[in-house]
Amino acid sequence: MKNFSQSIREFRMNSVFVRIFLYIIILVIGSVGLVSFFSYKKSSGMMIKEVQVSNMLILEQAQKSIDKEINSLQSDLMQMALARNLNRVLYLSLEQSYQEIEVIQDSIASLSAYKSSNDYIADIWFYQEKADFVLGTGGKYQRSLFLSEVCKYAGDLNWDEIFNQGGFRILGKQIVHQGAYDVPVLVFSESLPFINKNPKGMIVVNLNETLFKKEMANSNDEKIVFNYVVDADGNVIYTNEQSYPDYKDLELIWEAVKNRSEEMEKSKDTVELSIEGKPFTIQYVKSSVFDWKYISVIPTEYITKSINQIKDVTILVSAISFILSVILTYYIIAGLYQPMNKILNYINIIGSKKSVMRHGQKDNEFTLINGIIDYVYKENQSLQDNFEKNKPMLQDKFIYDIINGQMDRKNFLTSGVEIGIELPFPYYQIIVYEIGDRKSSELKRYRKSCKEHVEEMKKIARDSLGDGCRCYFMEKNDQTIVSILNTEKSFYEFSGINDYLNNVQAYLEESLDEPYTIGVGLSYEEIDNCYLSFIDALEALNYKTVKGQNTVIYIDEVNGISSGVILYSIEKETQLITVAKSGNREVVLELLQSVFQDNLLENNISPELVDHLFHALAGTAIRTIFEMRLTSDRIFGKKEDIYTEIDSKNGLEEKVKYISYVFEMITKYVTENKQNQQSHILEKIQRHLEENYSMDISLDTVAEVVNLSTSYLSFIFKEISGKNFVDYVNEFRIEKAKQLLDETSFNVAQIAEQVGYNSANSFSKVFKKYVGISPGQYRKI
Structure with missing residues (x-):
């Protein structure tokens, strides 16, 4: 009450400030009222239009996504129809099917792998007409047993007629009995061989409704949208009517869909109509896949209900705005003329009054302010001490911002001087030192730390680079050091940087028991471009696979390296597989040597192509083992992941040696087992x-x-x-x-x-x- 009386007095003395705040309140209330009025007038049509546009986008996206999945299913089934194992099963008699166990198991595994890779497939099975049996993901069955017990369809499907028709087809929506549950599915089929008019077998896929539920999901739970997918004969493929069990006009909506679907001639359209006095919006999109129609029905009355809710909310917001404006004005007036309260609040934050008052001074506002100034000075001195302790960390952060191009150029160089980094010259260059590999990083507690290497490199830089170059270092991680060189252009006319790198190499070779690589980027003018030199240095390091370790790699050396294609033809791969399976070790090694000479002789190949080449050779070795019906443990005496092993090898020499070893082991096994085979x-x-x-x-x-x-x-x-x-x-x-x-x-x-x-x-x-x-x-x- 005391504050309120004080506010009234201040209102009389300084009414101009209070009036400004009252004008603001009136302006806020008036603006809210006018906006609410016009928004209510126009929001109905806009919201209906927005809902229609939004829903049409969802409908089109759902149609494209579902069409894509159906086309993908057709492509996948065609690929399976071309698979050698399934085509072999087609010609087996019932007796042969018990003998060819491996072919049957491979086929079942193929079906299971495809089902597990596709979240929308409820079941997939393969029917062989000649022996009248079915291969499912659970095993091999007689056809009558499979269709009556394992995969029992509720609908009346004439399977004999279906199995005599070729091509990729949809058999319609069916209910599959699975134990105590009935599962709705869409049934698709593909004939084998798919080019024959009279197929000898059939792949059948049960596609569950998850695909439709996901793609046609209503993103707004408060909006009622009935979705339908209807085929060319008017049969419902999918509907979400079950999501609205309490809606009373379901039959009315379905009649509207049926009547309207016959008139849907455009590729897509939006139609507003009234059925028994109730307004509805019907939207549809036609698909080229099986001539399906994707249809949405929106009861318009539910949208207008939201408009009425907006009206009520607007009135409530206006009332709340008025109350809050009055309360805010009161507190502003009450605190507008109390500047000393801020000072007292500050004292409460930093401590008691004794901490900022000198002994014997009078307790008044001026002495209080002087005490605060003294206190701030002491705090600033403490911050300076902490700053000196944290300077190395700040320097690392400064260099990190430079190499990543994240600095604010306006005050950046000044900030660098404050933390001990002077960059007076116009040219910048980045050098990255990579020390150790994965094996050495696993033993890092026994290694010399990067911090010790940095200190030695700083000494080498001071002795080698002279006054015409500034060099600063940052420990990026436990295996990587980054240095930034700042020089004049004339510095590169001398051999300063070469002498420095030679001295660094000599130090690393003397002090390290592990490999190292140094990547050198280009020199760039202006600090804004320094990050480009860092990218260059990292790119140069990538070529350690080609150039080898314990080397300095300049980006200039690798910029001209080809990024074309590897020279490893299908004919040469086939020849290599054939000779390896014959056990001829000498010819295999000659073929490998010719591949290496074609691609690696001049060392003019990118790391990506090196990986492609050795992955291709590893794939050839795996294919050879597979065609011999063997496993890696039979060849090597243990499980061997050839791809992982080739990736773990450092440098071309190790990769060449390992690939040669793999093929030698294959030919050795063939030679030892050749007579029996x-x-x-x-x-x-x-x-x-x-x-x-x-x-x-x-x-x-x-x-x-x-x-x-x-x-x-x-x-x-x-x-x-x-x-x-x-x-x-x-x-x-x-x-x-x-x-x-x-x-x-x-x-x-x-x-x-x-x-x-x-x-x-x-x-x-x-x-x-x-x-x-x-x-x-x-x-x-």
């Missing part, structure tokens, strides 16, 4: 000929039987059998023909057909070539 392959070939000599036999079919590539089987066939493939097959058939000539009364034409020849004439020519006489003469003997 060849015997096993020949047994398989003989068994296949025994069972199929009357049919057409080619190198491709035999290669598939022995599970080898055609090129590799052609390469090793003569080594295995002692004959070329054609002679081997003909001799086998001629022996069978001899038996038939000796033991049966069949004529020559019948025998020719039984042993696999198209005509008696061609059979007689081959028989005479290998026996020396005709079949008729042989029978008479």
Whole structure:
């Protein structure tokens, strides 16, 4: 009450200030009122339009995202239809499916991997028509058991008709019974082979509704939007009606959608209409995928309800603004003429009055202010002492801001002088010293600290660079030191920087038991460009893989290095795989040497291309092992991650040595196991000929039987059998023909057909070539 009386008195004496605040209050209240009035008048149409525009954007984005997923699904299923393992399963009989366990397991693993990589797939399965079985992610089933127990569809699907139709198709929305739950899914199918009109198998995918729920989600929970996806026949693919169970006009909305969907001829449109006196907004977007329509229905009355709420809120805000303005004005007037209260409050913050008052002084405002000045001076002295202690940290921060281009140029150089960094010259250059590698960093507690290296480098800089260059250092981390050189342009006409770097190298080689690399950036004029030199130095360090460690790498050296492509053709990779699988160590090493000479001979290659080259060679080694149906522990005696190992090698020499070692181990394994492998392959070939000599036999079919590539089987066939493939097959058939000539009364034409020849004439020519006489003469003997 006392403060209020004082405020009234101040109002009479200094009414101009109070009037200004009253005018401000009136202005605030008037502005709020006018804005509220006009916003209420125009907000209804604007909000409806905003909701329509926003919802159309969501609808279009949902259509594009879902179309993209469906197209991606089609592409993925086409890739799976081309997979060798699934195509092999297509031609297996039921009995062969129990023998080819590895092919069946690979196919199941492929289905499981694809399902786990796609969050929207509820289930995926593969149907083989010939043997009438199904491969699912859980294993192999009879078709009737799978469709009645494992994946039971509630709808009436004619699977026999579906399996006889080719191409990628949608089978519609279905309910799948999974235990006690019914799960709605969209069913898609792809035929195998997908180019055949009469497929021999089918991949079926159950796509759950998560995709539609995610892409067509309502971002505003207070806004009611009914979403539908309708196919070309008017069937509902997806709807979110279940999200609004209490809404009373669902049937009315669905009738509006059905009636309106037949008139939707444009690619997209927004239509406002009234149904039984209730306003609705219908928006749709048509898709080229299966001719789907994406439809949204918004009850307009829910938007106008929000407008009425805005009106009520506006009135409340106006009332609150008036009350707050009155309260704020009161407190401003009450405290406007009390300047000493600020001083007393300051004393309360820094301590008691005794801490700023000298003994014996009078307790008045002036002595109080003098005491505060003395107190501030002492505090400032303490801050100066702390500043000196923290100067090294401030210097590091200063250099860090320079190399990252984060300084305020206006006062930056002045700030540097205050912390002991003078940069009087116009040219700036960055040098980065990288000490140690990953192995040495793991033993960092036994290493000499970077701080000790910095102190020695400062001494070397003082002795080598002279007065024409300023050099400052920063410890970036426990393996990296950064130095900034500030010089005149004429400094580079002498060998000062070269002498300095030579001395630094000599010191590091003498004091370190670990590798080091020094990257030198270009010199730039103006401090604003200093960060470019830091980028140059880091780029130079990247080339330690090419240039080797314990070196100084100038950015000028590597700027001209090619960033083209590696010279490693598919033909050379195929040749390398084939020779490695044959066990020929000398030829493998010659091929590797030719690859290294093509790419690394002149050392004119970027680090990225070095990585690409050795990753490609590592991939070749892994592919060789895979094609031999082996694992790394069989080759190396332990699990070996070739990619990880090649990345851990420092420098070209170590990478070349490791890749050579990998291929030597592969050829060594092949050599040691070659005899058993060849015997096993020949047994398989003989068994296949025994069972199929009357049919057409080619190198491709035999290669598939022995599970080898055609090129590799052609390469090793003569080594295995002692004959070329054609002679081997003909001799086998001629022996069978001899038996038939000796033991049966069949004529020559019948025998020719039984042993696999198209005509008696061609059979007689081959028989005479290998026996020396005709079949008729042989029978008479």
